[in-house]
Amino acid sequence: MRVSVVGGGPSGLYLAILLRKTGHDVSVVERNTPDATFGWGVVFSEETLGSLRDADYPTYLEITDSFARWTSIDIHYQGEVLRSSGHTFSAIRRTHLLDILQRRARSLGAELTFQQEVTSSESDADLVVAADGSNSVLRKRFAAEFGSSVTPQGCKYVWFGTDLVLDAFTFVFRKTEHGLFQVHAYPFDEHTSTWIVETTEATWRRAGLDRMSEEDSMAFCQSLFAPELGDHRLMSNKSIWLDFPLVRNESWHHGNLVLIGDAAHTAHFSIGSGTKLAMEDAIALANAVERYPSSVEQALVDYELERQPAVERFQQAAGDSAAYFSRVASHLGLAPIQFAANLLTRSGRISHANLMQRDPRFVRVLDAWFAASASDAPLVPGAVAPPPMFAPLRVGGLTLRNRVVRAVSTPDLANAAKAGAGLVLTGFVAVAEDGRTTPDCPVLDDSWAAVVKEVHDTGPLIGVRLGHAGRRGATRPSGGVDVPLRGGWPLVSASPLPYTPFSAVPAELTEAGMARIRDDFVAAAERAREAGFDALELDLAEGYLLASFLSALTNRREDAYGVNPPRFPLSVVDAVRAVWPGLLVARLTITDWARGGTTVEQGIDHARAVAEHGADLVHVRAGHTTATSRPEYRRGYLTTLSDRVRNEAGVPTLVGGYLTTPDEVNTVVAAGRADLCLFDPPPSPLERQS
Amino acid sequence: MLNVKVGVGLPNTIPGTSGEVLVEWARRADAGPFGTLGVLDRLVYDSIEPFAALSAAAAVTSRIGLATNIAIGPLRSPALLAKHALSVDALSGGRFTLGLGVGARRDDYEAAGVSRGTRGAALSEQLAYLRGQLEESGIGPARPSIDLLVGGSSGAAFTRMARYGDGYAHGGGPPRAFGSAANRARAAWRDLERTGEPILWGQGYFAFGDPDRGSDYLRDYYAFTGPFAEKIAAGNLTSARAVRDFVRGYEAEGCDELILYPTVASLDELERLAEAVS
Numbered sequence: 012m013r014v015s016v017v018g019g020g021p022s023g024l025y026l027a028i029l030l031r032k033t034g035h036d037v038s039v040v041e042r043n044t045p046d047a048t049f050g051w052g053v054v055f056s057e058e059t060l061g062s063l064r065d066a067d068y069p070t071y072l073e074i075t076d077s078f079a080r081w082t083s084i085d086i087h088y089q090g091e092v093l094r095s096s097g098h099t100f101s102a103i104r105r106t107h108l109l110d111i112l113q114r115r116a117r118s119l120g121a122e123l124t125f126q127q128e129v130t131s132s133e134s135d136a137d138l139v140v141a142a143d144g145s146n147s148v149l150r151k152r153f154a155a156e157f158g159s160s161v162t163p164q165g166c167k168y169v170w171f172g173t174d175l176v177l178d179a180f181t182f183v184f185r186k187t188e189h190g191l192f193q194v195h196a197y198p199f200d201e202h203t204s205t206w207i208v209e210t211t212e213a214t215w216r217r218a219g220l221d222r223m224s225e226e227d228s229m230a231f232c233q234s235l236f237a238p239e240l241g242d243h244r245l246m247s248n249k250s251i252w253l254d255f256p257l258v259r260n261e262s263w264h265h266g267n268l269v270l271i272g273d274a275a276h277t278a279h280f281s282i283g284s285g286t287k288l289a290m291e292d293a294i295a296l297a298n299a300v301e302r303y304p305s306s307v308e309q310a311l312v313d314y315e316l317e318r319q320p321a322v323e324r325f326q327q328a329a330g331d332s333a334a335y336f337s338r339v340a341s342h343l344g345l346a347p348i349q350f351a352a353n354l355l356t357r358s359g360r361i362s363h364a365n366l367m368q369r370d371p372r373f374v375r376v377l378d379a380w381f382a383a384s385a386s387d388a389p390l391v392p393g394a395v396a397p398p399p400m401f402a403p404l405r406v407g408g409l410t411l412r413n414r415v416v417r418a419v420s421t422p423d424l425a426n427a428a429k430a431g432a433g434l435v436l437t438g439f440v441a442v443a444e445d446g447r448t449t450p451d452c453p454v455l456d457d458s459w460a461a462v463v464k465e466v467h468d469t470g471p472l473i474g475v476r477l478g479h480a481g482r483r484g485a486t487r488p489s490g491g492v493d494v495p496l497r498g499g500w501p502l503v504s505a506s507p508l509p510y511t512p513f514s515a516v517p518a519e520l521t522e523a524g525m526a527r528i529r530d531d532f533v534a535a536a537e538r539a540r541e542a543g544f545d546a547l548e549l550d551l552a553e554g555y556l557l558a559s560f561l562s563a564l565t566n567r568r569e570d571a572y573g574v575n576p577p578r579f580p581l582s583v584v585d586a587v588r589a590v591w592p593g594l595l596v597a598r599l600t601i602t603d604w605a606r607g608g609t610t611v612e613q614g615i616d617h618a619r620a621v622a623e624h625g626a627d628l629v630h631v632r633a634g635h636t637t638a639t640s641r642p643e644y645r646r647g648y649l650t651t652l653s654d655r656v657r658n659e660a661g662v663p664t665l666v667g668g669y670l671t672t673p674d675e676v677n678t679v680v681a682a683g684r685a686d687l688c689l690f691d692p693p694p695s696p697l698e699r700q701s
Numbered sequence: 702m703l704n705v706k707v708g709v710g711l712p713n714t715i716p717g718t719s720g721e722v723l724v725e726w727a728r729r730a731d732a733g734p735f736g737t738l739g740v741l742d743r744l745v746y747d748s749i750e751p752f753a754a755l756s757a758a759a760a761v762t763s764r765i766g767l768a769t770n771i772a773i774g775p776l777r778s779p780a781l782l783a784k785h786a787l788s789v790d791a792l793s794g795g796r797f798t799l800g801l802g803v804g805a806r807r808d809d810y811e812a813a814g815v816s817r818g819t820r821g822a823a824l825s826e827q828l829a830y831l832r833g834q835l836e837e838s839g840i841g842p843a844r845p846s847i848d849l850l851v852g853g854s855s856g857a858a859f860t861r862m863a864r865y866g867d868g869y870a871h872g873g874g875p876p877r878a879f880g881s882a883a884n885r886a887r888a889a890w891r892d893l894e895r896t897g898e899p900i901l902w903g904q905g906y907f908a909f910g911d912p913d914r915g916s917d918y919l920r921d922y923y924a925f926t927g928p929f930a931e932k933i934a935a936g937n938l939t940s941a942r943a944v945r946d947f948v949r950g951y952e953a954e955g956c957d958e959l960i961l962y963p964t965v966a967s968l969d970e971l972e973r974l975a976e977a978v979s
Contacts, residue, residue: 156928262928312931320877420896438894487833490846491865492893494832512822513829604856634892638864639822642856642892644885669888691891693898
């Protein structure tokens, strides 16, 4: 097969090597000179090295001979340097990597041409490979066919070198009058390290970096990081501030033209995977060509099927990491070890359990610190403690024995209580008959003392979730939710808008109605107190009555009870707080996940407001303000919202979002993303068999 | 003994399939190791209408479940769709499962004269109708409730499934893709505070005797997806071993019923599938 590779970066050259080894004719055309490069060093993981060893041993040997290797991550934070070990990294100078690959490709008989521009995919080759980077000219020619998208991701960043030779992957967080700056730095040979400086666009502008020359901005960074750099200097290589381009393509091939490496996809630099993914692409493409020697189309389909899912997972993790760095300033209130735990687990690829394997010393201290701080005790050297999910929590005058919360409907409360939770919450309990969701929905009447006692007898605390269904009331008890009851009772809401097209139109709640319902909440809270409940969860979420006042999608009122300020819901919080002595939880929708609805920023304001009005804890919820909301049900899909509420509004949080393993709970609470987790393991046949 | 039930598709969307082959296929599937006979739905294509195909199957079977997996709901009015579903359920003595989705083809909507832009909302309304208004509509035959599966891959689709459905119908792909969708379905189920677990159905394609013909059919059937058609064709299961691996993969991801659709409408294919899975 005749193969024309456009672009002489790592993916193009490596592909040329692999295809030459199986006897294909390969030419590589690169627009720049052989030693031109952008950026400094590139990072690999152990896993990638294994693939490189299997794919081409001679280059593997040469690459690993000149590697910088290290196993630690240093986190410079608030005057401390926290070190976590057991992470295996290696890096190489990019120009050196290219030199190794060029020599090997040439020696295998690949034809390399430099300083030649290729802008057309027309060629007499059987296969044309666009390995021409994130700015790929060939991709742009067929942007529609590839379904390309290029969008900026994360912070502003600039890529320097330095003659400071580090011995760890190094993060530096530096607070300034303009905002927070952070550094991602790592060594890549005996003499040099990569030093990337990153900050949000707002901080970047406040610091005047948008107007500074290349020299001035380097001097700014040099002086900003003088404590770490000492006498060492930053070095520029066309080092200008950039936006990271997130490249995605729905399809990676069109006819006999195929995208590899950054031309096909990018992953934010903060998880350091660009070159790794590019070289893995080359391996997969060479293997696919070997598997389907007679059909280019089949080979390219095979390559895509192999690589797309793997790359998507990396892009997901990289996106989480980029988002973390764009809001890390809100974490400056975290204790150093918790800040470090949050940083290390930012992308979802490392959990508490992974960290336990890599760095048991770090996790021992983290767990011991977590347990000590949970009981306001000092951290004793050498202390051991159970995993974070089993640390107690003091909140709202109560002590929960652990961080696990179970929420179940009433008949299952006694069983849930025996399942090891620190707190069990009831399902929706209406404050009055006309606030029920369905005819089967329980009401907070005088019958609850026995339930409370039964739960208390087995250990955990118990909370009742009190609400008024509003426009989601009078629905059928089974066969789906929000299906209206025939001949249901009249509904009320902030505005007369039905929840689904078939739902009854609610009446706009009058001032007298508000007073009556507020009294219902107070009376129910008093009965809950009499029944012995420890916690009261006030339902201000998911489009029920109180929530309907919080969103512009459901509150169209022009009287004194419009969306801002949300007078009625806050008056209910006040009134309940006045009679409720125990733990007061606000179940709150942080974002509507719907156009024109409550944004995360507004939701965080609501969290602040309910806390100011006496809520001790926010149960983070999202969506379902309207029936047409668009949740994104990824694993732990509410965790980031909880992190933001906890760290931006400074309110303790409870979060769910289908957390099914103890490891997820440990990771969430240890990293300070929430204080409590709703734990929801699916039933296992092993339980029956045990 | 597998925890996942294996079903087989009727060749109702393979062009040129005769009524005779379709009916014989159903009869033999009923005698085979299959849980369900599934049908796909396309309007602008050389295919047999799914409810018609299942009615024919109902007449010659006595045991096997019958399912649309999925039918494109919004192409039919809610009342008409209900009538079809109740009728197939009555004809089969309660063996029917109604799987609904929005489909993916523009021309199906154009031909039906239905707006494609509002297809998600239309499906939600349809599901609400089936769960609610149908009861008082006077439309019969009256049947005990029919299991309702809902497909789709967006957050809105999972919400719709959890709000109105009994379970989720996945659109096909490798087991790992099914597993990821199944987790989303379970998360949505919890999110809407449904009790128990959603029923989870998967699907795949097979061709033993003439895999090239089967893959050509898939390329043609999915031509509207552009380059994606090649990937679907590449997923065609062409050996007994591939089928068994696929079934085990789906089982490991918690699939309740996996429907394998033929891509070649030959009765030999059905026999070979029966051998592969029994």
